[in-house]
Amino acid sequence: MGSRKRLEVPNPLKVVTLPLLLASLVGSPAIAQSPTYGVGRTPTAEELRLMDISIGSTGEELPPGSGTAEEGAQLYVQKACIGCHGAEGMGGLAPALRSQRDADLPVWEKERILPLRSPYATTVWDYVNRGMPLGLEGTLTSDEVYSLTAYLLFINDVISEDQVLDQESLPKVSMPIGDEFGKPHEFKLNSPRLEGYPY
Numbered sequence: 001m002g003s004r005k006r007l008e009v010p011n012p013l014k015v016v017t018l019p020l021l022l023a024s025l026v027g028s029p030a031i032a033q034s035p036t037y038g039v040g041r042t043p044t045a046e047e048l049r050l051m052d053i054s055i056g057s058t059g060e061e062l063p064p065g066s067g068t069a070e071e072g073a074q075l076y077v078q079k080a081c082i083g084c085h086g087a088e089g090m091g092g093l094a095p096a097l098r099s100q101r102d103a104d105l106p107v108w109e110k111e112r113i114l115p116l117r118s119p120y121a122t123t124v125w126d127y128v129n130r131g132m133p134l135g136l137e138g139t140l141t142s143d144e145v146y147s148l149t150a151y152l153l154f155i156n157d158v159i160s161e162d163q164v165l166d167q168e169s170l171p172k173v174s175m176p177i178g179d180e181f182g183k184p185h186e187f188k189l190n191s192p193r194l195e196g197y198p199y
């Protein structure tokens with residue numbers, strides 16, 4: 001049996017610490033702007049503007065603009081919402097945007113449809129504005145988001161076809177869920193957490 005030379009295993013500590021040390025020496029002048037930790041920098045006004053898009057329940061952050069369901073119906077096709085969500089919000093591979101259940105059922109017994117079960121209509125605007133169309137998020141104008149929101153609320157019988165949605169009217173839309181959204185349901189062991197909640 002020939003004696004085999006032991007493999008030289010590099011000391012992992014040395015391997016990791018040297019580049020780290022170098023990186024911190026090279027990088028530190030550029031990033032040492034926070035007096036406490038020496039990292040980070042103040043975002044620019046433009047960076048903040050692009051991130052500051054949340055619309056709260058009262059809608060006070062809503063931008064100017066307006067739209068109707070009629071315009072929204074056209075945009076729903078033009079912006080390819082129809083390709084993922086199906087005609088009139090039904091039958092696509094993406095979640096349904098319109099309930100197919102009986103209109104007279106209590107809202108908790110209908111499907112989990114955002115433009116139907118949201119506690120606030122402003123949530124629908126915010127979701128479409130920040131998240132759709134999937135893959136091209138952030139490309140819709142404010143008018144287009146008002147129109148698409150109007151269309152989604154109209155096909156769920158929440159508003160009438162001719163209602164104009166804008167900064168003033170959208171927060172006033174009363175959603176069918178009413179006060180039921182936050183109401184705690186009676187809990188019994190081994191029963192679903194919420195009435196009508198499927199999981």
Ligand code: HEC
Nearest residue numbers: 079080081084094095112113114115127128132133134148
């Ligand atoms: C490429 C496919 C695709 C396109 C195009 C698309 N969506 Fe979606 N959409 C999705 C998927 C997938 C989800 C579910 C995302 C999730 O639950 O995380 C979704 C979710 C939604 C929801 C929330 C549904 C719910 O009940 O949770 C709304 C509202 C919506 N889309 C509206 C639109 C509108 C309006 C357009 C057109 C401007 C659009 N989508 C275009 C794929 C798409």
